[in-house]
Amino acid sequence: MSCNATAKDRDFEAQRQKIEQFLQTVDHKLLVMSGKGGVGKSTVATNLAVFLSNQGYCVGLLDVDVHGPSIAGLLGLTGLGLNVIENRIQPYQYAENLKVMSIQGFLGQPDAPLIWRGPMKIGIIRQFLGDVDWGPLDFLIIDSPPGTGDEPLTVAQTIPGCQAVIVTTPQEIALADVRKSIQFCRQVKMPVLGLIENMSGFICPDCGSTHAIFKSGGGEKTAADWNIPFLGKLPIDPGVVTAGDAGRAIDSLTSHTKEEMQQIVERMIRQLQN
Template identity: 60%
Template structure:
C-alpha cells in the first residue's frame, strides 16, 4: 500500500508539473547524425536568452549528448530534500540528462524499455524544475521507447522535426511524421539542418549537397517549414568546445534567431507567454511611417483567432538607442510591421521576443493589418538597413 501511495504521489507531482508548463516541444529526427541535439540545445539557449524560463531534458538514454554539446558533461544532479536539482546553465535555463548520473561520461547504458520509461518519468516527477515557460525534450532518433513514452506521458507535447536535405534522411522524416499522426502529436514544423556550407572566406552559403528537401516535404504534408541551417566550419570547432550559437556572430546565428522567431509566431507568443498577437505599426499623419524611429505614434492592435479585437494609438517615448524596443516590450507587443529599422534595433527587438517585418509599404493602420493577416503584404527594401544597403529585402 505504501508503494502504491508513493507511486500515486509521483504521478500527481508529474501531472501538476506538466500542467504548469505552457509549451512542451519534443525535438525528433528519423535518423541519427542530422544535428537534432544541436538544434535542441540551441533552441533552449536562444529561448532562455529572450527571457523565457526553459527546461532542457535529454531523454536520449543510450546516446546522450546534450551535456557534451553545452560543455557541462562533468556536471552532476544531486538530491535536495525529496527532489533532484537540475544543472543550472543560466538563470533562465535548467538542464537534465542521463549523462549527469554517470560516474564516467563514456560509460554505456544497457537498459531495456521499462527501465528507460521509468527514468524518463522520474525526470518529470522527481526533478525540481521550478516554473517553466518551455520544456524542450531532446529525443533519440527513430520512433522507439523514448519518444513513445513522451507522447503517452505528455499528450499536449508538440514535435519539432530535424532533417538534412538528403533523400535517406527525408525518407526517415516521413516515418517521424507518420509516428506523430499515430500518437496525435501536433507537428510544430520542420528544420532542414546542414543545408549548404558557409564559406569561411566570404561568408556566402553554397549548396554543396542538395538543398530544399525539407521545405518541399513541409509543403507536401502542409506543415510549417521553419528554416535551413547551413554548415559553418567555425561553429563545428566551437561546438567541440561546448560553445553554442549564442557565442558566435555570423550567418548561422542570424538564421537560428529567425527560426526561433517563426516558432514563437507559430505559438502566438509574446515574452509574457500570453496567447495573443499584439501588432505595432509606426504611424505619421494617419499612415505607416517609413522610418521606425521617426513616427508620431504607434498603432497597436490585438488579434485573436485572426480577428482584430482591440485597436489603440500610443505615443512612444523620445527616440534614443534601445528605448523604443524596450518600451514596445513593456506594451507586450510581439510583432512590428515597419518600412525600415536598423540592425541594432532589430537585435534588441529579437532579444525582447518581438518579430520584426521590414520593407512594409505605407497605408492606414487598417490596411496594413488586414494585408498582414491575409498574407498579402508586398515587401520592398528595408529603408533603414544601413548595414546591408538599399537592395536588402525581407520576405514574409
C-alpha cells in the first residue's frame, strides 16, 4: 500500500485481508436469495443450514437482511445478545456444528428498526465476514433480503466463488421476479446452484390429498427454461409455521416437508460434488 494511503484506506485493506483469510477456510459459500418477499426464503435458508449441520458439516448461517432479520427468531435466538472477545464477534452457537450471525444480536430492543443507507449495510456485511469468529466451515449459508439490491450485490462482489440458491413460489408473479434474480446472477457472474419451489401445494392433514393453492410446477418449469438445476419442492405445511414461531427448525417435525428438505439437501450436496 502507498505511503500516502489514508487511515481509512489502511483499515479497508486490513479488513479485506481478514475477509480473504476467512473465506479461504470455507469450502462452500451459498447465497439464498429470492426475487420477492414472502416466499419463505429465510425459512429455507435456516433449514438448509440446520439439515447440513445435522449431517456433520460445520455450518455458518449469516443473516445479511439487516432491515428485516428473521433468522434469530426462526431459531429461538431473539433477545440474546452477541459478545465480542478480543475484537472478535462471537456468533451464536446454535448447535455443535452450527454457528449463527445476525444483526438482531446487537439490537437493544427486538423490534427496533435499522434506518440505514447502502454504505452502512455494505460495511456491516463486510464486518460480519471479517470480524466474526467463525472458525473453519464446510458451508457458509447467507440469507439475503428479497431483490437484487445492496446486500446480494455486496455478497457477490465480496465473496468469490459464492453460488446462489434461488427460492420461489409457483405463481407467475413470483416467477417473474425469480427471472430477475437469475439475470442478476448472470450479470455478476455468480453461478446458480439450483432453484427451490416453496409453498408448492398443500397436503391435507386429514385425507392426505394435495391441493395446489398457489399452483405447482412453475419453479421446476422456470429452472428447465433457464437450464438451472431444480433442487425440489416444499409444500405448504402448517407445522413449519408453528415450528418457526416457536423458534424451532423443521427437523423437529415428522412430516412430508422434513423428508422433502432432506432430499433437497442431498441433491444440493450431489450438485456441489459434480
